[in-house]
Amino acid sequence: MSSRVLGLDIGGTRSRAQLCVDGQVVGEGQAASASLVAVGAADAKAALTDLLAQLPLDPLCRLDVVCVGSAGASVPATRQFLTEHLAPLTRSGQVMIVKDAALILPAAGLDAGVALICGTGSVAIGRYQGRQVQSGGWGYLLGDEGSGYWMVRAALRVLLDRRDRGVPVGELGDRLLAATGTCDIGALHELFYADTHPRHWAGYAPVVLASADPSAAGITAAAADALAGLAVSAAERLGAPAGLPVVLSGGLFRQAELETAVRIAIEEARPGSDMRVLARPAVAGAVRLALAATRRS
Numbered sequence: 155m156s157s158r159v160l161g162l163d164i165g166g167t168r169s170r171a172q173l174c175v176d177g178q179v180v181g182e183g184q185a186a187s188a189s190l191v192a193v194g195a196a197d198a199k200a201a202l203t204d205l206l207a208q209l210p211l212d213p214l215c216r217l218d219v220v221c222v223g224s225a226g227a228s229v230p231a232t233r234q235f236l237t238e239h240l241a242p243l244t245r246s247g248q249v250m251i252v253k254d255a256a257l258i259l260p261a262a263g264l265d266a267g268v269a270l271i272c273g274t275g276s277v278a279i280g281r282y283q284g285r286q287v288q289s290g291g292w293g294y295l296l297g298d299e300g301s302g303y304w305m306v307r308a309a310l311r312v313l314l315d316r317r318d319r320g321v322p323v324g325e326l327g328d329r330l331l332a333a334t335g336t337c338d339i340g341a342l343h344e345l346f347y348a349d350t351h352p353r354h355w356a357g358y359a360p361v362v363l364a365s366a367d368p369s370a371a372g373i374t375a376a377a378a379d380a381l382a383g384l385a386v387s388a389a390e391r392l393g394a395p396a397g398l399p400v401v402l403s404g405g406l407f408r409q410a411e412l413e414t415a416v417r418i419a420i421e422e423a424r425p426g427s428d429m430r431v432l433a434r435p436a437v438a439g440a441v442r443l444a445l446a447a448t449r450r451s
Contacts, residue, residue, distance in 0.1 A: 157448045158217045160243065161440030162205070164224040165254050166192040166274060167353060169201055170437040173209045174445065183208030190235050191226030202239055217243050221250040221444035223257035223436065250447060254436065255279045255291065258403045261439030262432055267399035270385040270416070272377075272406045274356040276301040280388030282398065289388040294352040300380035302356030302406055305373055306330075309362045310346060312369045313339050326367035333361045363409045378415030386423045396426040403432040 156176050163170045169188045173181035185208070187193050188201035211217075220240045226232045233251050241247040255277050258269030268280040275298040277291030294303050313327045317339040323331070327339065336342040346355070362370050385400050392398075400420060407413045413431065420427050 157445065158215065159441060159444035159448060160209070160211075160217050160220045160240075161437050161442075161444055162188075162220070162222040162224070162240075163254060163257055163435070163437035163440055164188045164222060166225045169205050170435060171205050171209060172435075172437050172441050173211065174441045177445070179441070181209040181211075187225075189225040190232045191229055195235070198235065199239070206243075211243065216245045218245065219248045219250065219444040219447045220244055221252070221440040221447065223252050223254040223440050225254050227251050227253045248447065250443060252443070253279070255288075256286075257436040257439030257443075258401055258432060259439065260442040261403075261434050261436050262399070262401045262430070263442075264399055264401065266394070267401055268385050268388045268394075269401050269403060270381060271404045272301060272381055272402075272412070272416075273404035274298075274302050274353045276304070276381060276384060276404075278384035278388040280385075280392050280394070280398075282389075282392040282394040285392055287388050287391045289391070290384040298352075300377040300384070301352075302359035303352040304380075305359045305362050305377050306355045308373045308376070309370065310342065312373070314343060324367050324369070326362070326365045326370050329361050329365050329367075330358065333358055359406055360409055363406070363411045374411055374415055378412060378419045381412075381416050382419035382423055385420055389424060389427075396424050397428050399428040399430065401430055401432050403436065407431055 159174050161172045166189055167187055169185045171183040172179050183205045185205040186201040188198045190198045222236050224232060236251055237249050240249045255271050256279055259267050259281055266282045268278055270278045278289040280287045290297055298304055309326055313323050316323050323339055334342055336345055363374055389398055417429050
């Protein structure tokens, strides 16, 4: 039986799409974030329009299912916005909306495991024997320990303490001042409060991770411990065996320093964990969930 499904991955920074016909990807697209909570209604609509325009959608041959993994999926306005714009593309109006983090395990081809995401924020999503739990993901004001924003904030705290004690800002300070285009720690302090968006500051996390400063190594180790704690908490709450797969996803796991430290921390806490880095784009998980929905219908 033929199938036509659309998968969307809408994060806080960008959006991706895959159109799949009879199990084959026939179109892909990438655009700015179409997250209502991240960019607002006007920009979200513009990004979604841009994304869909890149796909070979046939208005005479509608889709079976659309699956969207979206930042802010739990917000009613997000669900209303996505349904309003995507349901007309389908025959039955079936639009599945899940959290963007929920795409990681299906993208890895897994029905059970723990997805550990580290980017601007941090969260772990675990699934085992039909149950799902979330650990972390509370946002930068209440949590997101180990995230890109968290690491940069920790680095700024180190630099402010050095300034107040009258000691050199060190290699970490030199790197961050150069990266941000600021002349001294006071100016960097002011900039941090002038532009408070976590996505902006998380962009400097690779600078911290690559620094040879001893305090940067300490920040990396603390971030790894926090991230491992999220994954371990999710696995333990599920009552899952030690061999449950842990999938690392998010831009910061492309930094070898962090990936290695997190692997070591998880192995110490749960020996025998099956750890892997997501090798496919998360949007593939949306396609997999959409295809599964067509088989059930």
